[in-house]
Amino acid sequence: MFGNDRKCLRKHVCGIVTRVTRPVKEFTIETQRLRGGSDVPGGRRKQRVSMADVAKLAGVSSQTVSRVANGQAGVVESTREQVLAAMRELGYRPNSAARSLRYGRFNTLGVILFGLSSTGNSRTVEAIATQAATAGYATTLIPVGAPTQDNVLGAFTRMGELAVDGVIVIIEIHLLDATSVALPPGVHAVVVDSDAGERYPVVDTDQADGARQAVRHLLELGHPTVWHLAGPAESYASERRALAWRTVLEEAGRPVPAITRGDWSAESGYRAGLTLPADCTAVFAANDQMALGVLRALHERGRRVPEDVSVVGFDDIADASSYLPPLTTVHQDFAEVGRRCVQALLDQIASGPAAPGTDLVRTHLVIRNSTAPHHSV
Amino acid sequence: MFGNDRKCLRKHVCGIVTRVTRPVKEFTIETQRLRGGSDVPGGRRKQRVSMADVAKLAGVSSQTVSRVANGQAGVVESTREQVLAAMRELGYRPNSAARSLRYGRFNTLGVILFGLSSTGNSRTVEAIATQAATAGYATTLIPVGAPTQDNVLGAFTRMGELAVDGVIVIIEIHLLDATSVALPPGVHAVVVDSDAGERYPVVDTDQADGARQAVRHLLELGHPTVWHLAGPAESYASERRALAWRTVLEEAGRPVPAITRGDWSAESGYRAGLTLPADCTAVFAANDQMALGVLRALHERGRRVPEDVSVVGFDDIADASSYLPPLTTVHQDFAEVGRRCVQALLDQIASGPAAPGTDLVRTHLVIRNSTAPHHSV
DNA sequence: TTGGGGGATGTTTACGTAAACATGTTTGGC
DNA sequence: GCCAAACATGTTTACGTAAACATCCCCCAA
Numbered sequence: 001m002f003g004n005d006r007k008c009l010r011k012h013v014c015g016i017v018t019r020v021t022r023p024v025k026e027f028t029i030e031t032q033r034l035r036g037g038s039d040v041p042g043g044r045r046k047q048r049v050s051m052a053d054v055a056k057l058a059g060v061s062s063q064t065v066s067r068v069a070n071g072q073a074g075v076v077e078s079t080r081e082q083v084l085a086a087m088r089e090l091g092y093r094p095n096s097a098a099r100s101l102r103y104g105r106f107n108t109l110g111v112i113l114f115g116l117s118s119t120g121n122s123r124t125v126e127a128i129a130t131q132a133a134t135a136g137y138a139t140t141l142i143p144v145g146a147p148t149q150d151n152v153l154g155a156f157t158r159m160g161e162l163a164v165d166g167v168i169v170i171i172e173i174h175l176l177d178a179t180s181v182a183l184p185p186g187v188h189a190v191v192v193d194s195d196a197g198e199r200y201p202v203v204d205t206d207q208a209d210g211a212r213q214a215v216r217h218l219l220e221l222g223h224p225t226v227w228h229l230a231g232p233a234e235s236y237a238s239e240r241r242a243l244a245w246r247t248v249l250e251e252a253g254r255p256v257p258a259i260t261r262g263d264w265s266a267e268s269g270y271r272a273g274l275t276l277p278a279d280c281t282a283v284f285a286a287n288d289q290m291a292l293g294v295l296r297a298l299h300e301r302g303r304r305v306p307e308d309v310s311v312v313g314f315d316d317i318a319d320a321s322s323y324l325p326p327l328t329t330v331h332q333d334f335a336e337v338g339r340r341c342v343q344a345l346l347d348q349i350a351s352g353p354a355a356p357g358t359d360l361v362r363t364h365l366v367i368r369n370s371t372a373p374h375h376s377v
Numbered sequence: 378m379f380g381n382d383r384k385c386l387r388k389h390v391c392g393i394v395t396r397v398t399r400p401v402k403e404f405t406i407e408t409q410r411l412r413g414g415s416d417v418p419g420g421r422r423k424q425r426v427s428m429a430d431v432a433k434l435a436g437v438s439s440q441t442v443s444r445v446a447n448g449q450a451g452v453v454e455s456t457r458e459q460v461l462a463a464m465r466e467l468g469y470r471p472n473s474a475a476r477s478l479r480y481g482r483f484n485t486l487g488v489i490l491f492g493l494s495s496t497g498n499s500r501t502v503e504a505i506a507t508q509a510a511t512a513g514y515a516t517t518l519i520p521v522g523a524p525t526q527d528n529v530l531g532a533f534t535r536m537g538e539l540a541v542d543g544v545i546v547i548i549e550i551h552l553l554d555a556t557s558v559a560l561p562p563g564v565h566a567v568v569v570d571s572d573a574g575e576r577y578p579v580v581d582t583d584q585a586d587g588a589r590q591a592v593r594h595l596l597e598l599g600h601p602t603v604w605h606l607a608g609p610a611e612s613y614a615s616e617r618r619a620l621a622w623r624t625v626l627e628e629a630g631r632p633v634p635a636i637t638r639g640d641w642s643a644e645s646g647y648r649a650g651l652t653l654p655a656d657c658t659a660v661f662a663a664n665d666q667m668a669l670g671v672l673r674a675l676h677e678r679g680r681r682v683p684e685d686v687s688v689v690g691f692d693d694i695a696d697a698s699s700y701l702p703p704l705t706t707v708h709q710d711f712a713e714v715g716r717r718c719v720q721a722l723l724d725q726i727a728s729g730p731a732a733p734g735t736d737l738v739r740t741h742l743v744i745r746n747s748t749a750p751h752h753s754v
Numbered sequence: 755t756t757g758g759g760g761g762a763t764g765t766t767t768a769c770g771t772a773a774a775c776a777t778g779t780t781t782g783g784c
Numbered sequence: 785g786c787c788a789a790a791c792a793t794g795t796t797t798a799c800g801t802a803a804a805c806a807t808c809c810c811c812c813a814a
Contacts, residue, residue, distance in 0.1 A: 048563075050769085050770055051771065060793075061793065062770085062771080062772090063771095063793075063794065063795080064792085066770095066772055067772090069772095070772080074791070074793085075792075075793085076791090076792065079792080079793085091537075093561070094538045094771080095478070095538075097475075097477035097483065097769085098478050098771045099771060099772090100477075101472070101475050101770080101798095101799050101801090102770080102772060102773085102799055103771090103772090103799090104425075104799075106474065106540070108540070115503065116493075116499045116503035117500050117695075122493045122498075125518075126493035126494055129518040129520045133520050133522075138517050138518070138519070138539065138540070139518045140485070140516065141502075141516045141518065143507050143516075145510075160468075160470035161470040161471045161473055162473065162515065163473040163474060163477070163483070163485070163540065184468070185468070265695060266696045266698070267695075267698060267699060289696055292696055292699050292700075296700070296703075299701055318494075318642060318643065318644075319669055319696070321644060322646070322666075322669050322670045322673050323669075323673070324672065324701045427799085427801085437763075438763065438765075439801080440763075440764065440765080440801095440802075440803095441762085441763060441764080443800095443802055446802095447802080451761070451762060451763085453763090456763085471801080472799090472800050474799085474800075474801095475769090475800035475802095476801060476802090477769095478768095478769050478771090479768085479769055479800080479803090480801090480802090481769075
């Protein structure tokens, strides 16, 4: 009825814009009532402004509102403006739940992770969130309380009902090794820092090459061998770095000192540094924080870096260049890892499941002042 | 028809369970077809298993499936098991979009932030995500490209259409000062690290008290005055710390040296440290990273810490205890800030808009080895 | 035996959106 | 001046879920 009235008006009195807009005002009051969240017939509370509200105010059908909202062609300029005005007046915002239901997509990526404060995770996640936002996707964090199989399994199981189109898994990988721990079938996923390359697409820093560069650098400086301060055995990255370290030494025919382990923290690096043998002249720490601890331990023991002992780290965190001395370390590009994850995941969402495989991001050695040529005693 | 058949069966032949389950098998094939994502009449692809699919397989109505899924009473045990079996067979997962649409809630909190790698943000966000998960909420990151007013305004505007029930804003606050930058009305919000306490509920570390403790500590050690290495002027936290530093000095009747500014990075702390005057004996750096840079600069200049110069930081990041020397610093509880944010936000969602105001989290000074009594020259 | 109460289950409807289809209106070519 | 095509707009329907209401059956008390 009303729609027709308006339409007739526009038809026959076209050009008299003020006439056309009059009915709009008449409806303002009624719509304002809705707007405040008044009770509706159903007895439930009307949560917010819907397309129907806008349509009523603008005197058009909700489909037309939809067309305007989505910028589709086929809406006359005067109608479009009327709808836009109604949207502004009511403060209309599209309802993403309804959109998701309609399209079967959430435009959201999930990130399953254990800790955010651990080494490069926050940078990776930041890059993921940024890259995802660029592509119009939101990023949802799915924290896993403790890195136990049960927890991870639980997170994976819940995955199916989470409002995400795909997930990026950033978890120490040995938890994924168990065949019992698997993502629900049909869930798009990309895994970071893992050897799950046979089951999922994996994006990772080239841990092995980075470690090789570090150890070779020390050998080239004339050190007879290199001690290694590794991360936790549960960590895939840690194991890869340790393996590469060992391999380089063996290939060079050097003795392979016993490995020492830390938990990635500077404190653990400090403790490990205190136990280094007196004849140790070169240390490769599995991350920069532990290297920092080693620097402190060596300092307390009166051993100068780099004159007496050379130290190399891994990660190249921002602070590394301000250590005493500035740390020679392996630079890894966390942001690039994040970006590639998002890219791979979006490809997967668009084109269906991707083949498993590993995509390695390059690393390079940054030489600063914590390494120097070896002077034989 | 089928539903009735089954019901009759159950009714009259009750007890013969095998009979009851037979029809289930008959339906398996048809439902499997759906499951794979075959075309449905509408021409669109059926995305996933819905309650209707489960209902058909179990031979009940979808409402009964809903009751089982939500653990409601009023479903006979045998029926419940039949439904559960069907769910398992089809791998049913509730559709969160539909749920959200139905309930008008998303069970999701948004976090608007500029950077994740900056000082304590990652720890705050981690705590937020964890706490939110405990309450059954997911956490969505809403990164803001650059901290410009336009970007923040854009993020705020989009807020209304994001799938979140409330937001936590972690952004240097001066951007919020402009009255033009405001969250859409009706959006539940909590702000971190800000002076927006008059417009929104705010949770923050007690910056002022932390800074006071740091400066007083240095004065009590006998230093005539304290130099300050501040963070960026745009940062609210930075300004609060600087103000407290100045106030303590003035109250003690000490000279107030010119302020130096960094950008929170160790590198900027290093540069600032190189410019410190020769008669400087005590430095209060606005964060630990800059303090690290100062330590390096002083070391290069041949000034010993703490013998010649005392240095205090702020944040108490994990590495601070491994600096050379281990850093005296103000400990702040990022995780507690995150937890309180979530709590305040959930309260708001449950009970309606909260009164503006500021909730301060305590800080305390951690005395290590970078501070020592002043020896007059 | 009967009628009513209550429990188990089915049916209808609404949430907000947008594709598909239907209707009505204008325009242009002959 | 008329018809068809192009265009603007309205109507129906489905997405998956769950509240509200309706129905059916059984059992028990009178």
